[in-house]
Every structure is written in C-alpha cells, then in structure tokens.
Amino acid sequence: MPSAAELIRQIRERVSEVDPREVHEIANNGNQAVIVDVREQHEYEEGHLPGAKHVPRGHLESRIEGAAPDRSQRVILYCASGNRSALAADTLEQLLGYENVESMTGGITLWKDRGFEVDVPRALTAEQRTRYSRHLLIPEIGLEGQLKLLDAKVLLLGAGGLGSPVALYLAAAGVGTLGIVDDDVVDLSNLQRQVAHSNDRIGVPKVDSAEIAIKEINPDVDVVKYQTRLDASNIMEIIGGYDVIIDGVDNFPTRYLLNDATVRLQIPVVSASILGFDGQLSVFKPYDGPCYRCLYPTPPPAELAPSCGANGVLGALPGTMGLLQATEAVKLIIGQGEPLVGRLLLYEALGASFTELKVRRDPDCPICSRDPDEISDEEMGVFPDYEAFCAAAG
Numbered sequence: 589m590p591s592a593a594e595l596i597r598q599i600r601e602r603v604s605e606v607d608p609r610e611v612h613e614i615a616n617n618g619n620q621a622v623i624v625d626v627r628e629q630h631e632y633e634e635g636h637l638p639g640a641k642h643v644p645r646g647h648l649e650s651r652i653e654g655a656a657p658d659r660s661q662r663v664i665l666y667c668a669s670g671n672r673s674a675l676a677a678d679t680l681e682q683l684l685g686y687e688n689v690e691s692m693t694g695g696i697t698l699w700k701d702r703g704f705e706v707d708v709p710r711a712l713t714a715e716q717r718t719r720y721s722r723h724l725l726i727p728e729i730g731l732e733g734q735l736k737l738l739d740a741k742v743l744l745l746g747a748g749g750l751g752s753p754v755a756l757y758l759a760a761a762g763v764g765t766l767g768i769v770d771d772d773v774v775d776l777s778n779l780q781r782q783v784a785h786s787n788d789r790i791g792v793p794k795v796d797s798a799e800i801a802i803k804e805i806n807p808d809v810d811v812v813k814y815q816t817r818l819d820a821s822n823i824m825e826i827i828g829g830y831d832v833i834i835d836g837v838d839n840f841p842t843r844y845l846l847n848d849a850t851v852r853l854q855i856p857v858v859s860a861s862i863l864g865f866d867g868q869l870s871v872f873k874p875y876d877g878p879c880y881r882c883l884y885p886t887p888p889p890a891e892l893a894p895s896c897g898a899n900g901v902l903g904a905l906p907g908t909m910g911l912l913q914a915t916e917a918v919k920l921i922i923g924q925g926e927p928l929v930g931r932l933l934l935y936e937a938l939g940a941s942f943t944e945l946k947v948r949r950d951p952d953c954p955i956c957s958r959d960p961d962e963i964s965d966e967e968m969g970v971f972p973d974y975e976a977f978c979a980a981a982g
C-alpha cells in the first residue's frame with residue numbers, strides 16, 4: 589500500500605492540472621468551463637472564485653450532476669491548495685465518466701497570491717443553517733434563495749382565515765419582514781379556521797395575536813403591524829416598499845382599491861378568495877399578466893357578493909388556499925417556477941378537484957392598459973355603483 593502522501597502524488601500525476609492564470613482567463617471569457625469549489629461549506633463562505641459552483645468533496649458523487657450535468661464539458665475543480673481537487677478530479681474521471689476534468693494548481697491560495705479577485709458570499713449563522721436546512725437542500729432555493737427570503741418583505745392583508753396560515757408558513761420559511769394589516773380583534777368564531785390565534789387571545793387585536801404566533805415559530809421575523817383598515821388615504825403609504833402582497837381581504841371595494849394601488853406601484857399580489865367549499869387563487873403581477881380588473885371589470889351584483897356579511901366556510905379551506913398563496917409568494921421571491929400569473933386556479937373541496945382557467949390582460953382595462961403614473965389618486969378603487977354596493981347587500 590502506498591502512503592497517503594505517495595497516493596496523492598500518484599493521483600496528481602495522472603490528473604490534468606491547470607494554472608490559476610488560465611482559469612482566470614477562462615472565468616473572464618464566459619461559459620467555457622464549469623468551475624467547481626470542492627471545499628467545505630465554511631471554507632466556501634470565507635471566499636470563493638467568482639462564479640464558482642459549490643460541491644463539497646463529501647457530496648461530490650451525489651451533487652456534481654447538478655453543477656455539471658454534461659460529462660463532456662470542461663470542468664475545473666479547485667480546493668485550498670490543490671490536493672483535494674486532484675482527488676475529486678480523479679473520482680470524476682475514474683468513477684463518474686467525466687471526460688474533461690482539471691484540477692487548479694495551488695488551489696485558491698495560489699489564485700489569491702496571483703492577485704485575482706475572490707467573492708465573499710453572505711453567510712447564514714449556524715442557527716439559520718440548521719433552521720433552514722431543508723430549504724438549503726433544494727437546488728431551487730439553496731443559500732441564494734434563502735437569503736432572498738430573509739431579505740423579502742411581504743404584506744398580509746388580513747390576519748384571518750387566509751392570513752393565518754400564510755403568516756405562519758412564511759414566518760417559518762424565513763421571510764424577513766411580514767407586515768400585517770388588520771383592524772379586528774380575535775373572536776371565538778374565528779378559531780374554527782384562523783390558526784394563528786388561540787383561545788387565550790380572544791379579544792386581543794389580531795395583529796398582536798398574529799405577531800405572538802409568528803415570533804413563537806421564528807423570532808427572527810420582523811413583524812410590522814397596521815391595526816387599521818386599508819382605504820384610499822393610507823394604502824399607498826402602507827403597501828409601498830413591500831415585495832409581495834398577500835390578499836386575503838373579504839370585500840370588493842378594498843380589492844379594487846388594492847388592485848389599482850398595486851398596479852401603480854407594480855407590486856405583485858397573490859390573491860385568494862374562499863366561500864363554502866370553494867376557493868379561487870391567482871397571482872396579479874402588474875404588466876406581466878392581467879390585473880384584478882381585467883378579470884372582474886365590475887363586481888358581481890351586490891346581493892350575490894359574498895363579501896358584505898358573514899358567510900359559511902369549511903374550516904380547512906382557508907388553510908389549503910392560504911398555503912397555496914404562501915407557496916406562490918415564495919416562488920415570486922426566489923424567482924423560481926411558474927407563478928400563477930394569467931391563470932385562475934379553482935379548488936372545489938367537495939369534489940376534490942382543481943381547475944385552471946387562462947385569464948388574459950384586457951387591452952382596454954381602465955387601469956393596467958395605462959402607464960402607472962397616469963393613474964390618479966381619484967380613480968383608485970372606484971368602480972360603477974361603488975357607493976351603493978355594500979349598502980344594497982344589507
């Protein structure tokens with residue numbers, strides 16, 4: 589048996605090596621090679637080659653395909669000094685059939701000595717790495733996506749049936765700032781579905797009760813409370829600066845107002861509504877897909893509007909729809925997947941069926957057919973028969 593030093597020497601002899609100077613030229617010339625850092629997580633976090641992918645040597649066999657799916661493409665591995673990357677290059681060639689693998693001579697140490705730049709990524713704390721470990725394992729999220737979630741600001745309109753599950757799951761997911769708009773207090777009749785609240789918080793403002801529930805799940809979340817009702821006088825100020833809005837409002841006048849304000853500010857809205865056993869969901873991303881008014885140019889007749897009084901709803905239904913909203917919000921934040929833009933998802937709980945309808949932008953839409961700065965304060969939230977609307981519903 590050769591000694592460890594002898595083994596490494598033998599392997600380094602049969603593996604192709606490439607000088608940092610050449611790697612630097614390759615890196616500056618775009619997609620000529622995949623550069624892979626095979627060091628441990630903490631080493632990578634202290635600084636790595638710009639654009640390098642990270643596949644720790646301990647996960648080489650299971651994760652290299654994610655970084656370099658094409659076995660004939662040029663792959664350059666590096667570590668701290670060139671030993672571990674040589675061993676890893678040997679593994680890729682001998683065991684995994686990679687045809688064009690090189691190890692960078694002298695590792696990142698020589699790279700730095702040559703004066704080449706190093707990217708120092710933002711890192712998670714040890715506690716955050718544990719807390720979000722199941723996100724970090726998903727390639728679509730990973731460290732980059734988790735940092736986006738931590739930087740994100742999401743506004744929940746309503747801390748009721750829909751807002752409760754959204755608040756809990758977005759808090760758990762690590763969304764850094766959650767704003768909550770709700771002027772109501774917790775009532776016993778809410779507890780059949782509004783899972784952010786509890787028996788001992790009956791009579792407590794919902795924004796305060798939701799904050800307690802959020803902090804219990806994830807103390808890192810910044811909660812911004814607005815114990816008020818959205819209206820034309822405060823909406824622009826409240827919603828400005830948020831990245832995504834979760835619409836759980838239960839009345840049409842506010843929905844139109846919200847639509848017009850979010851089109852002006854170009855903030856995407858994840859909208860859901862529920863009644864009985866039926867739920868609806870869509871994402872209104874201004875100028876990317878239709879807005880709420882493109883779908884509903886006028887509200888339904890007041891007597892059919894479910895919004896003006898108390899209505900029955902299956903307790904689990906807002907949970908289902910709220911979690912779909914939370915999922916869409918995460919997708920928008922991390923920029924992955926196909927958000928429900930231009931699509932209306934209908935869920936019918938009794939039949940256990942989902943239906944999807946395509947919805948298009950209305951070229952004559954009174955709001956989103958125009959530039960955002962052409963929309964005036966006076967027209968926001970206005971629709972035909974606005975005043976009479978809820979009065980008629982009694």
Ligand SMILES: [Zn+2]
Pocket residue numbers: 878879880881882949950953954955956957
């Ligand atoms: Zn529109």
